[in-house]
Amino acid sequence: MAVFRLDRFIATQAGISRSEASSAVKAGRVRVNNKTEKNVSAKIDAENDRVFFDGNPVEYSEFVYIMLNKPAGVLSASRDPKMKTVVDLVPDSLRRKNLFPAGRLDRDSVGLIILTDDGQFCHRLLSPKKHVYKTYFVRLDGAVPDSAERIFGDGAVLEDGTKCLPARLFDIDNDKYCARVQICEGKFHQVKRMFNSVGLNVIYLKREGIGPLSLDEGLAEGQCRALKREEVYLMLGENP
Numbered sequence: 001m002a003v004f005r006l007d008r009f010i011a012t013q014a015g016i017s018r019s020e021a022s023s024a025v026k027a028g029r030v031r032v033n034n035k036t037e038k039n040v041s042a043k044i045d046a047e048n049d050r051v052f053f054d055g056n057p058v059e060y061s062e063f064v065y066i067m068l069n070k071p072a073g074v075l076s077a078s079r080d081p082k083m084k085t086v087v088d089l090v091p092d093s094l095r096r097k098n099l100f101p102a103g104r105l106d107r108d109s110v111g112l113i114i115l116t117d118d119g120q121f122c123h124r125l126l127s128p129k130k131h132v133y134k135t136y137f138v139r140l141d142g143a144v145p146d147s148a149e150r151i152f153g154d155g156a157v158l159e160d161g162t163k164c165l166p167a168r169l170f171d172i173d174n175d176k177y178c179a180r181v182q183i184c185e186g187k188f189h190q191v192k193r194m195f196n197s198v199g200l201n202v203i204y205l206k207r208e209g210i211g212p213l214s215l216d217e218g219l220a221e222g223q224c225r226a227l228k229r230e231e232v233y234l235m236l237g238e239n240p
């Protein structure tokens with residue numbers, strides 16, 4: 001039986017912060033079964049109680065899916081004895097025991113990372129066979145050569161001879177030395193190495209999207225929020 005405090009249940013299942021959930025409960029916006037419940041620590045049996053928020057049913061989901069805007073200097077790992085990790089940035093209201101990042105960003109990279117405790121979801125997101133594309137914004141140390149779009153489109157060859165899958169290079173701005181690239185695999189330092197293959201260094205890298213999901217620009221670096229149910233389904237290519 002999955003039992004939660006009411007404010008935590010509302011926060012995790014409705015995708016709002018614990019303090020927003022707590023205020024909503026105190027304001028009488030939450031009904032449990034047939035009764036308005038203003039006690040934030042009331043216990044909810046997730047499988048049997050029926051919870052309504054502003055009159056709308058709040059469905060229980062076994063897993064949690066979190067969008068984080070990763071800052072530089074944080075490791076894409078669940079835990080580390082010395083360094084701060086992406087999981088350390090998740091507030092208690094969204095914390096679950098087996099939370100891990102679905103995919104990695106380098107320590108100096110920033111932007112969208114998804115944290116979940118759903119292994120199957122992670123597999124579907126990361127499997128190269130699924131061809132989920134990721135969108136990156138990059139700043140470079142020079143102008144993008146004319147040949148780069150074609151080279152990336154054909155599949156860049158990295159310094160060790162590894163051939164990449166075709167990628168899309170776009171939004172090239174050779175005045176500001178920046179561009180966007182979409183890749184659908186996740187080799188080690190792949191974007192940096194692809195640009196190295198055309199004679200450039202990446203000096204800033206931000207992941208802006210994973211498949212159809214874009215980073216919520218309302219999230220400052222280091223902030224996160226639960227994905228909405230429809231966003232999870234969007235990522236899985238299914239209907240809610």
Ligand code: URA
Nearest residue numbers: 106109189190191192
């Ligand atoms: N490619 C890189 O080189 N680094 C990242 O962090 C992500 C993709």
